[in-house]
Amino acid sequence: MIELVNVTKEYPGTVAVKDLTFEVGDGEFCVLIGPSGCGKSTTLRMINRLIEATSGTLLIDGTDIRDYRPEELRRKIGYAIQSVGLFPHMTVAQNISVVPGLLKWETSRIDKRVGELLDLFGLDPSAYKGKYPRELSGGEAQRVGVARALAADPSILLMDEPFGALDPITRESLQNEFSRIQRGLKKTIVFVTHDIDEAIRLAARILIMREGELVQYDTPENILTSPGDKFVLEFIGTDRALKRLARLPVQGLMRSALSVVLSDDPGKVEKSLAENSYLWVTDNEGRLKGWLDRKVLDKAPFNMEDSIVRIRVADFAVSPDSTAKEALSKMVLAGTSSAPVVDNTDLLVGEIRLADLLEA
Numbered sequence: 504m505i506e507l508v509n510v511t512k513e514y515p516g517t518v519a520v521k522d523l524t525f526e527v528g529d530g531e532f533c534v535l536i537g538p539s540g541c542g543k544s545t546t547l548r549m550i551n552r553l554i555e556a557t558s559g560t561l562l563i564d565g566t567d568i569r570d571y572r573p574e575e576l577r578r579k580i581g582y583a584i585q586s587v588g589l590f591p592h593m594t595v596a597q598n599i600s601v602v603p604g605l606l607k608w609e610t611s612r613i614d615k616r617v618g619e620l621l622d623l624f625g626l627d628p629s630a631y632k633g634k635y636p637r638e639l640s641g642g643e644a645q646r647v648g649v650a651r652a653l654a655a656d657p658s659i660l661l662m663d664e665p666f667g668a669l670d671p672i673t674r675e676s677l678q679n680e681f682s683r684i685q686r687g688l689k690k691t692i693v694f695v696t697h698d699i700d701e702a703i704r705l706a707a708r709i710l711i712m713r714e715g716e717l718v719q720y721d722t723p724e725n726i727l728t729s730p731g732d733k734f735v736l737e738f739i740g741t742d743r744a745l746k747r748l749a750r751l752p753v754q755g756l757m758r759s760a761l762s763v764v765l766s767d768d769p770g771k772v773e774k775s776l777a778e779n780s781y782l783w784v785t786d787n788e789g790r791l792k793g794w795l796d797r798k799v800l801d802k803a804p805f806n807m808e809d810s811i812v813r814i815r816v817a818d819f820a821v822s823p824d825s826t827a828k829e830a831l832s833k834m835v836l837a838g839t840s841s842a843p844v845v846d847n848t849d850l851l852v853g854e855i856r857l858a859d860l861l862e863a
């Protein structure tokens with residue numbers, strides 16, 4: 504657990520952080536957000552004592568951070584810095600090994616840890632260990648930066664815009680990957696960003712700062728439904744209803760899908776279609792192939808093969824891990840009021856309806 508009590512940081516002529524009080528519970532994902540210069544990085548650096556607070560108290564697990572020995576703090580707290588900050592003259596493996604090296608781990612243990620972490624972030628150890636930072640793409644370098652912060656398995660992770668400076672697609676896939684990894688690791692995380700969508704996607708609690716002060720500290724749901732003041736309202740933007748959908752996984756909203764199989768008896772399919780406005784169509788294995796619209800029954804006689812609307816699954820379907828916002832986007836693009844839900848092998852596992860989104 505991290506606690507800040509009345510923490511202030513002054514520089515000559517500037518108060519970077521002003522009387523800041525908040526806590527982050529064990530295993531909690533806290534996102535610090537606010538305009539440039541509002542004191543986010545300063546706050547993060549005070550937590551691991553890269554910067555001394557001018558006044559106030561910072562506690563980790565109930566103990567004042569000034570009472571820890573430096574190597575204890577280093578072991579407890581991992582830090583991924585703004586702009587990656589890999590050492591250019593060191594290989595990927597050497598970069599990741601920095602803190603374990605300082606903690607005097609045995610070489611074999613360090614090697615094993617480097618391999619584990621590269622695997623965790625989807626980078627093949629044999630291919631990446633020996634590379635230098637200049638040989639990495641931006642997304643790869645950011646993965647290595649986060650892997651390095653996790654190297655000594657700290658219970659706390661401080662991350663300063665770790666996915667900044669990435670294109671939106673790479674950024675989103677890294678966010679998803681990191682969310683998945685965090686579900687297993689359950690670290691206590693303070694994560695800085697100035698991207699509100701990133702905050703909403705990742706955070707259990709969002710701390711909004713302005714000019715060194717705390718403006719609102721609450722769950723993304725509460726911030727979106729009841730923004731504390733005009734500044735927060737402007738900060739989260741006019742599409743806050745859509746942003747809320749980005750917090751809802753399809754998993755919790757989907758229902759079972761009515762479907763028929765390509766090889767089903769046409770008479771049976773026709774009867775079933777008469778009772779429903781549409782049916783999903785799968786192959787014998789249950790993989791989604793398309794749908795049938797009840798309107799085809801107006802043009803008798805019914806012929807299954809001619810009536811199926813075959814689809815490219817990726818264009819129409821979402822996965823159980825997708826967000827309600829992605830599902831809505833697919834429906835709008837396809838002009839439908841329902842989206843099929845498939846697993847990663849295209850097996851139809853359910854559907855999500857526009858009406859369910861509106862209720863949510």
Ligand SMILES: Nc1ncnc2c1ncn2[C@@H]1O[C@H](COP(=O)(O)OP(=O)(O)OP(=O)(O)O)[C@@H](O)[C@H]1O
Pocket residue numbers: 514515517518519537538539540541542543544545546697
């Ligand atoms: N070493 C320093 N000396 C003087 N002023 C500083 C110093 N470091 C930071 N500041 C000032 O403190 C304020 C907060 O800076 P900080 O780096 O914490 O902002 P930030 O919220 O992380 O911004 P950004 O989103 O741009 O990274 C700024 O006004 C900055 O100019």
Ligand SMILES: [Mg+2]
Pocket residue numbers: 543544545585663
């Ligand atoms: Mg900063």
